[in-house]
Amino acid sequence: MSERKRRRGDPAAAGSSGKTKIRSDASSSPLLFKNRLKPDSIILATLQQLHAAEQSSSSTGKVPTLAELGLSSTCREVSDRDPAAVRITIEDSILAAARSILEGRGFSFSVPSRSSSNQIYVPELDRIVLRDKSSIRSFSSLSTVRKTTITVRLLALIHQLCTKNIHVTKRDLFYTDVKLFQDQTQSDAVLDDVSCMLGCTRSSLNVVASEKGVVVGRLIFTEQGDRIDCTKMGVGGKAIPPNVDHVGNMESDALFILLVEKDAAFMRLAEDRFYNRFPCIIVTAKGQPDVATRLFLKKMKTELRLPVLALVDSDPYGLKILSVYMCGSKNMSYDSSNLTTPDIKWLGIRPSDLDKYKIPEQCRLPMTDQDLKTGKDLLEEDFVKKSGGWVRELELMVQTKQKAEIQALSTFGFQYLTEVYLPLKLQEKDWI
Amino acid sequence: MSERKRRRGDPAAAGSSGKTKIRSDASSSPLLFKNRLKPDSIILATLQQLHAAEQSSSSTGKVPTLAELGLSSTCREVSDRDPAAVRITIEDSILAAARSILEGRGFSFSVPSRSSSNQIYVPELDRIVLRDKSSIRSFSSLSTVRKTTITVRLLALIHQLCTKNIHVTKRDLFYTDVKLFQDQTQSDAVLDDVSCMLGCTRSSLNVVASEKGVVVGRLIFTEQGDRIDCTKMGVGGKAIPPNVDHVGNMESDALFILLVEKDAAFMRLAEDRFYNRFPCIIVTAKGQPDVATRLFLKKMKTELRLPVLALVDSDPYGLKILSVYMCGSKNMSYDSSNLTTPDIKWLGIRPSDLDKYKIPEQCRLPMTDQDLKTGKDLLEEDFVKKSGGWVRELELMVQTKQKAEIQALSTFGFQYLTEVYLPLKLQEKDWI
Numbered sequence: 061m062s063e064r065k066r067r068r069g070d071p072a073a074a075g076s077s078g079k080t081k082i083r084s085d086a087s088s089s090p091l092l093f094k095n096r097l098k099p100d101s102i103i104l105a106t107l108q109q110l111h112a113a114e115q116s117s118s119s120t121g122k123v124p125t126l127a128e129l130g131l132s133s134t135c136r137e138v139s140d141r142d143p144a145a146v147r148i149t150i151e152d153s154i155l156a157a158a159r160s161i162l163e164g165r166g167f168s169f170s171v172p173s174r175s176s177s178n179q180i181y182v183p184e185l186d187r188i189v190l191r192d193k194s195s196i197r198s199f200s201s202l203s204t205v206r207k208t209t210i211t212v213r214l215l216a217l218i219h220q221l222c223t224k225n226i227h228v229t230k231r232d233l234f235y236t237d238v239k240l241f242q243d244q245t246q247s248d249a250v251l252d253d254v255s256c257m258l259g260c261t262r263s264s265l266n267v268v269a270s271e272k273g274v275v276v277g278r279l280i281f282t283e284q285g286d287r288i289d290c291t292k293m294g295v296g297g298k299a300i301p302p303n304v305d306h307v308g309n310m311e312s313d314a315l316f317i318l319l320v321e322k323d324a325a326f327m328r329l330a331e332d333r334f335y336n337r338f339p340c341i342i343v344t345a346k347g348q349p350d351v352a353t354r355l356f357l358k359k360m361k362t363e364l365r366l367p368v369l370a371l372v373d374s375d376p377y378g379l380k381i382l383s384v385y386m387c388g389s390k391n392m393s394y395d396s397s398n399l400t401t402p403d404i405k406w407l408g409i410r411p412s413d414l415d416k417y418k419i420p421e422q423c424r425l426p427m428t429d430q431d432l433k434t435g436k437d438l439l440e441e442d443f444v445k446k447s448g449g450w451v452r453e454l455e456l457m458v459q460t461k462q463k464a465e466i467q468a469l470s471t472f473g474f475q476y477l478t479e480v481y482l483p484l485k486l487q488e489k490d491w492i
Numbered sequence: 493m494s495e496r497k498r499r500r501g502d503p504a505a506a507g508s509s510g511k512t513k514i515r516s517d518a519s520s521s522p523l524l525f526k527n528r529l530k531p532d533s534i535i536l537a538t539l540q541q542l543h544a545a546e547q548s549s550s551s552t553g554k555v556p557t558l559a560e561l562g563l564s565s566t567c568r569e570v571s572d573r574d575p576a577a578v579r580i581t582i583e584d585s586i587l588a589a590a591r592s593i594l595e596g597r598g599f600s601f602s603v604p605s606r607s608s609s610n611q612i613y614v615p616e617l618d619r620i621v622l623r624d625k626s627s628i629r630s631f632s633s634l635s636t637v638r639k640t641t642i643t644v645r646l647l648a649l650i651h652q653l654c655t656k657n658i659h660v661t662k663r664d665l666f667y668t669d670v671k672l673f674q675d676q677t678q679s680d681a682v683l684d685d686v687s688c689m690l691g692c693t694r695s696s697l698n699v700v701a702s703e704k705g706v707v708v709g710r711l712i713f714t715e716q717g718d719r720i721d722c723t724k725m726g727v728g729g730k731a732i733p734p735n736v737d738h739v740g741n742m743e744s745d746a747l748f749i750l751l752v753e754k755d756a757a758f759m760r761l762a763e764d765r766f767y768n769r770f771p772c773i774i775v776t777a778k779g780q781p782d783v784a785t786r787l788f789l790k791k792m793k794t795e796l797r798l799p800v801l802a803l804v805d806s807d808p809y810g811l812k813i814l815s816v817y818m819c820g821s822k823n824m825s826y827d828s829s830n831l832t833t834p835d836i837k838w839l840g841i842r843p844s845d846l847d848k849y850k851i852p853e854q855c856r857l858p859m860t861d862q863d864l865k866t867g868k869d870l871l872e873e874d875f876v877k878k879s880g881g882w883v884r885e886l887e888l889m890v891q892t893k894q895k896a897e898i899q900a901l902s903t904f905g906f907q908y909l910t911e912v913y914l915p916l917k918l919q920e921k922d923w924i
Binding site for chain 2: 220221224226227228229231232233234235236237238239268270271274282283284285286287288292293294295296297298299300301302303306307323324327328331332420422423465467468469470471474475
């Protein structure tokens, strides 16, 4: 057993197995990689190049609009609007309805279809957008009177939220009129309709999702007037607020944003104050990305013009998470321009890392049938296909049928992630 | 419909239904309750009394010890130890093993039993503790050699963590030796054994759970040297750190701690800066309480000697959550003294509030069979039985077969919670 323990590079175990000699073969691979590390100044120079490229890049923050692509008549999307603008839009639509009633024509709304048949992937934008199909929701039709009533009720509630400028959850909205809405799926669905109909993002409507993400590192911002310095947030970090419009005045001397899939890795990076050694902002949604974290990432990337490097598990689920950050989820495709951060670089853990960094066999996990199916499905996704590197990595995963979590690196010592793996990755520009 | 809308006290709807007159019956109940509110200075005086009682109370922070109860020989519990003390304890146990081996007797550990048959509720402590049953885990026995090996391996790893003073998750521990541990349930179970065996809390072993909770309001503390002012944490609040031993120097001018079950209510309270009107600290674990939030609450309550008022859903699950904060969960009963905060006051939403505050029928939900069973089971729990008030509330819930979420209050307006319900509850000392 001492042989195996020593191979793991575990100092405690190595110390206790005095009888065996240290050999310099593959078993000491962790040390091997550590020895490849150059001084931090060299790694920092590499990061400065990456940073400079991002700052000068014309693509960052300046994605072509639908109009520039000649798609404005056939596609639609929503935009961030301030509460006053939302109020006016609502008032306009209600005035139009009143006028229509006075003219003896009853009233109706033209509601964009959000079905997948009305969605399209636009390669130039690298995300899904809604096509222009709409349907008429009339108060005088038996089949749509309920939905029309719910729509009017939500318009009134949102008007109230924007007047007071307070934020509520979808659950709060539901409870304002349980008898009408009956169950929350109905008010949620119409809320998305209203968002599309008004051309405003859901967060512009002051309806927010619950917060889940945390951020730590070289970022200062104001939140509802409070100045938040994320280098002084201990190891727990700052909770990302549910309403990103309360966030302003972002400042940073970071060279990049490190997007982390899971909170265990986040904790390691925060406790080791990784951002002090390599100036960066570390952010995680603790698994499946929520809307607040996606908006926050987008805002950081756009305002600070920083490159985003992603650290996720080497499994199809890790890639799925990246796809949500990059391309959005299908049921909110009307809002994809505000929620998505294209151009995220895949730093690790990549399938090719498993052999490259000699992750022991027993720390790799076999992929389940479901994993394999998801992996093969991902190979058909546009966001994967546009990059040869991503396709090769994913093919390797599906072919070797092996996956690994970020934490598999703990096999080489708890701080291997922060002290060897990530610095080496950065030094060698090993992102795709 | 205008009649119903008006009853909801929804300003937007009231304005649009000009034809009906406002009547002063039950339908205007939200206003009725609002009119009952006295000036804030009177409510604050009430809270100052509550606060003073807590500060002078001999019970706070001074629960009898097992020794004082004459139970130290028949019960056991663990305590918080610093990393140096944990290291010495581990070294002692390894030296004892070495001595035993040298004397030709092989080695074994005496491991406390954590089974429910070895657990007992101690009324004086108001929590579950472990009895003194132990079993011998011997390296020379075929049935225990594996577990003994895992125990030694974990002792070595924890020794390393305490030497470096870094914190890792259970998942990280598992990955250090997948071949030996085979699956994480095995390393997790032995970790709990080791915690009992060494008499140290799991967080003393520098093994932490992932963070989930957030805190906002009148609290200042240091976290790994950073000074955190929770009045300046915007609406998102500060993420509660996974390792409470990084937290120190707590200061507060709050009169109470408001423990909230869900993040939607937390968000409402934070956005409305409820803590500025009524000096308090607001904390939530976003559902089922995690270890980090429980430790943080305990630390606040003990160091600041503040009363804790709880705001949970009026359903059996809300009470279950309170029970975890107050009495601990069964599988960590050995650690109950460090994790539990007895003496939490149940502020709301209580079953009797549904009629008292005239929550409309359609905002109440019928209890499922499972709910009813859980409710009846809770009536048998000691932490409920010790309070006549709690028993009566729970009996009412089971009898009416109705439950309601905190957010049901949104039916009277989104800010009814912060502007009417909670102030009135505090004014009338309506906690039990």
